[in-house]
Amino acid sequence: MSAYEERRKKLYDWMTAEGIAMVMFEDFEGRRDSAIRWMTGQPSDALLFLCAGGKSLLVPWDANMAAIYAQADAIIPYGEFDRDAINALRGAASLFKIPPGSRVEISPVTSYTGFLKYIEEAGDYDILCRNRGAHGEVESLRAVKDEEEQGIYRKAAAITNELIDLLEDKVTAGRLPTEIDVAFFIETECRKRGCEGTGFETLAAGAARSFGIHTFPAYTAEPFAGPGLSILDFGLKYRGYTTDVTLTFTRGPLSAAQEKMLALTEKAYAKALSLIRDGVSAREVSMAVDTVFGKGRKAMPHALGHGIGLEAHESPALRSRQDNTWQLLPGMIFTLEPGLYDPIHGGCRLENDILLTESGPEVLTNARIIRF
């Protein structure tokens, strides 16, 4: 059984237990869902229907792409359904002989107005649109990486670490003087090593721009790693899975305020890592980090971290908001990325990718604060 089939099998079992006849997934512009790649290999732009009987139908926008990458029991191009999702749902229900009245689940990100349209045009089925339904189940399944995925991540992390070392050498030697030089270096070198590209637009912010959490534009022709604090946030996409690390380059002499920001960030990172263990509440880890910053009379303007995988941001969430109920479990891969940002002194962030194993956290990447 392929990894894709094993993943689908987990959902079929869940569907049977829950009495769901069919589930629909959507991966289109404006509502991306890597669940389809996770369960079939199709990299983008498709619908996927799973039937509790254990059959799958992929409806790709680009049938040629599906012929190369996708594995499903049936593949019918989207054009056959006039590129209309509800048409496709009706077609899938007919193919799978789903009786009227059956429970058919659609994506919880379906808009309110879109949902009304399903009720109108496919109301002979019992259409479900729920946060903690089939899509939530897949989100939870995806949060814990299986063996194949952990293997991919070890490789992706090894390439990322190789690039981190090269970046340290070249940046400190002045051989990548601008933000654009740094970003292109990563883009070229990762592809040479078999990556699909970067997992998101590289953020390279020289000292004049590092105050931005996600600097805008992502990189420019301005200097990188001049005097002060520079941030480099990047991820490599390998077989669909992205790493996500942030280096801070500091070039002295630094002000007392800058030194304090760096020290607090490293302290917060160490605190977070010390708390990572099987079963810990992600929110509690985040709140402990907030406390570290709070004691230094600072506040981090973003979350502590997030799961990574086929998407740069996925479950579990590591944030201190009250609605965060994630528990960290063995097999989860996530970032820890404390940071501070100041319009005058600039910004710093330290971000690594962590695999939680039965025996504790394994830091897959070796991003660091590089002083020179």
Add this chain to the structure above:
Amino acid sequence: MSAYEERRKKLYDWMTAEGIAMVMFEDFEGRRDSAIRWMTGQPSDALLFLCAGGKSLLVPWDANMAAIYAQADAIIPYGEFDRDAINALRGAASLFKIPPGSRVEISPVTSYTGFLKYIEEAGDYDILCRNRGAHGEVESLRAVKDEEEQGIYRKAAAITNELIDLLEDKVTAGRLPTEIDVAFFIETECRKRGCEGTGFETLAAGAARSFGIHTFPAYTAEPFAGPGLSILDFGLKYRGYTTDVTLTFTRGPLSAAQEKMLALTEKAYAKALSLIRDGVSAREVSMAVDTVFGKGRKAMPHALGHGIGLEAHESPALRSRQDNTWQLLPGMIFTLEPGLYDPIHGGCRLENDILLTESGPEVLTNARIIRF
């Protein structure tokens, strides 16, 4: 009055006429909405509240970024609302003294489950979530580019055309031999000329991969513009606005099947352009193109075109689906991009950006099929 204020003013007038007290816009990961950049200049990650009295509140994730780029009557960081959208909505309603029971409109892409949460937590207001409400109005307003935007597009198109000429020279001379060479050339040269970057990931597909509508991965270390048909689809982002063009490079000798695909694509493009005029139905133009391909016993697996602007895909839609009710109007800027794709013979697409003026279509870009 700044262009941002003028744009907000149009919506205030509409809100007053429609009896809407407050409108909320959201631009976050998973639900991007450039309407906020259009009305304030804030490039990303924010909420925007407009009050019928003519006041605006921006709630940016990154307050430092807002201090540089954004213009609004009030700016309060998202963190002040615990980074929770409904909290922020309640805060804005309180700031603007919106009485309970007033009509408050939220984004039509709000999920069904999300909508239920608004009803629960902000049900003292009359929460509206509609396709043809305030957000639809902004979509329609944005589809017609104002003078400032047309000026930006003339400049963006000039840079795009400069690069097209350079690409023709360098590719046919063998100086950009791989897909990655072509993609990086565009990325570097556009930034040198003042662009923010590319408007979307450049799709560079050599002859072995051009059968894909949106090739995957976007570009690789494989050869570009070897014998057969190669596709290069790219856009430059200038002051937020993206162009979107596709060149096809053909290197002979070509098969009869390839020649037929090219001839049909050029015929379809000419047909489409000949029909563009003030008031024409976008769907009728698309159906005329479908007919051209149909007569050649081919079918185009995607839409004819789409509006461009702050997003690579925006209104109007140029497609033949029955639900397409867009009329083309002066000031609209959109692509025409007929194409054909074959797993054996490869693919071809010709795509240019058109500004519809009172006197007819003006082709802003000069993408073409380049035979060598």
